[in-house]
Amino acid sequence: MFNMASSTKPILGVAAMIMIEEGKFKPSDPVEKYIPEFKGIKVVDTFDKQKSAWNLVDAHRPVSIHDLYDSYVWHYCTSPDQGKEKEEAG
Numbered sequence: 001m002f003n004m005a006s007s008t009k010p011i012l013g014v015a016a017m018i019m020i021e022e023g024k025f026k027p028s029d030p031v032e033k034y035i036p037e038f039k040g041i042k043v044v045d046t047f048d049k050q051k052s053a054w055n056l057v058d059a060h061r062p063v064s065i066h067d068l069y070d071s072y073v074w075h076y077c078t079s080p081d082q083g084k085e086k087e088e089a090g
Contacts, residue, residue, distance in 0.1 A: 030063065031068060043059045045057040
């Protein structure tokens with residue numbers, strides 16, 4: 001058995017770049033244009049240690065496709081567990 005981990009992310013990234021090149025959407029497009037449930041989404045503001053919960057606020061602008069990609073890269077690169085699986089495997 002082998003670890004597939006997040007192998008779909010590069011595939012979806014390439015597919016998105018192809019669609020951008022073909023003019024099917026722009027990175028600046030709001031996600032709600034394609035996924036209506038994103039309309040009026042809340043975003044993380046601060047963490048309340050006493051409640052052990054994130055405080056959510058209204059986004060100051062619609063979430064863009066670029067934001068989704070950017071947040072994934074930020075999370076992956078700053079996650080304390082990033083690379084942990086490789087260290088544990090060997």
